[in-house]
Amino acid sequence: MADTSNGKTTFSSFRADKTAKICVLGHRGLVGSAIVRKLREIGFTNLLLRTHSELDLTRQNDVESFFAFEKPRFVILAAAKVGGIHANNTYPADFIAINLQIQTNVIDSSYRHGVQKLLFLGSSCIYPKFAPQPIPEHALLTGPLEPTNEWYAVAKIAGIKMCQAYRIQYGWDAISAMPTNLYGPNDNFHPENSHVLPALMRRFHEAKVNGAKEVVVWGTGSPLREFLHVDDLADAVVFLMESYSGLVHVNVGSGKEVTIKELAELVKEVVGFEGQLIWDSSKPDGTPRKLMDSSKLAELGWTPKVSLKDGLVDTYKWYVENVKQ
Ligand SMILES: NC(=O)c1ccc[n+]([C@@H]2O[C@H](COP(=O)([O-])OP(=O)(O)OC[C@H]3O[C@@H](n4cnc5c(N)ncnc54)[C@H](OP(=O)(O)O)[C@@H]3O)[C@@H](O)[C@H]2O)c1
Numbered sequence: 001m002a003d004t005s006n007g008k009t010t011f012s013s014f015r016a017d018k019t020a021k022i023c024v025l026g027h028r029g030l031v032g033s034a035i036v037r038k039l040r041e042i043g044f045t046n047l048l049l050r051t052h053s054e055l056d057l058t059r060q061n062d063v064e065s066f067f068a069f070e071k072p073r074f075v076i077l078a079a080a081k082v083g084g085i086h087a088n089n090t091y092p093a094d095f096i097a098i099n100l101q102i103q104t105n106v107i108d109s110s111y112r113h114g115v116q117k118l119l120f121l122g123s124s125c126i127y128p129k130f131a132p133q134p135i136p137e138h139a140l141l142t143g144p145l146e147p148t149n150e151w152y153a154v155a156k157i158a159g160i161k162m163c164q165a166y167r168i169q170y171g172w173d174a175i176s177a178m179p180t181n182l183y184g185p186n187d188n189f190h191p192e193n194s195h196v197l198p199a200l201m202r203r204f205h206e207a208k209v210n211g212a213k214e215v216v217v218w219g220t221g222s223p224l225r226e227f228l229h230v231d232d233l234a235d236a237v238v239f240l241m242e243s244y245s246g247l248v249h250v251n252v253g254s255g256k257e258v259t260i261k262e263l264a265e266l267v268k269e270v271v272g273f274e275g276q277l278i279w280d281s282s283k284p285d286g287t288p289r290k291l292m293d294s295s296k297l298a299e300l301g302w303t304p305k306v307s308l309k310d311g312l313v314d315t316y317k318w319y320v321e322n323v324k325q
Helices: 030-041 060-070 085-090 092-112 147-170 196-210 230-243 260-271 295-300 308-322
Strands: 022-025 074-077 117-121 173-179 181-183 214-218 224-229 250-252 257-259 276-280
Touching (some): 022 030, 030 181, 030 230, 060 092, 074 092, 074 230, 085 147, 092 147, 117 147, 117 230, 147 173, 173 230, 181 196, 181 308, 196 260, 196 308, 224 308, 230 295, 260 276
Parallel strands (some): 022 074, 117 173, 181 224, 214 276
Antiparallel strands (some): 224 257
């Protein structure tokens, strides 16, 4: 809806003006690329995109000049240094410094150059290691973090707090969304440092192609995990840009738990690997359960649409067509 009461046309609704300049940072990553697909699908025509090599977001002067010149109306911050336990343990300085630099530069420059609304993306690792399950938003900062990724988590918590502080001090519309484990097109299928779902997909695919008789997976398969297709996350991001302007960050999950065993069986079926799946129970299992409480988002009116099976079919299709075998 357009409001011209102050002589200046402003739009109360994110979706109202499809020509609005929307800056999506990290647009070649798993999350950013899904957000770009979604925005294009619903008709946005003026997307402002920069690759890492075109604009290094850790460089304050460059970020400042970019925002001063481009003056986007909306910003979605999906650029970050991300990685698994091994990468976090090996490069703790990079994980804390690069993420703090990216988000501080982007949030502050966005505010100072007139961005109407910004959405910051974090992750479920912000919550304490022993948070209640499912994890509600108010569990933030109630206990010690998981030590293996605390560098990353501390940076992400600072991002949430920065959005809150700018809202309180300046009345600026900055919000934060905390997604659960995501998967989908453009995921990282690297043989050593990918998340559980793409790692399983790659292993079953390679076993199928090589005619292997079995695939051995670490652990018992009993831990419970939650997965959300990245297209659902992108839909939730648009929903939050449109409908939410609160102080508290918002969890974004599917609300559905599966055991790693159920997940592995489903990936095996989708890939079409006909050999045996063997569990090596001498290897560690990891946290027994990790589920986000996404009831706040449900109460706001958003629900996920992509089933795990359909999401896996879509992801495998992308993998076969795009990942160098
Ligand atoms: N994947 C998940 O399961 C998951 C779950 C919850 C939350 N999230 C959150 O979603 C956000 C995006 O994650 P993702 O999985 O999409 O990660 P991703 O696939 O690695 O994408 C991150 C993007 O950020 C860009 N980037 C990194 N450093 C940059 C810099 N200094 N300047 C400019 N661009 C830079 C990367 O470009 P280059 O590759 O060229 O460096 C890449 O395009 C993160 O905040 C993450 O915490 C992800």
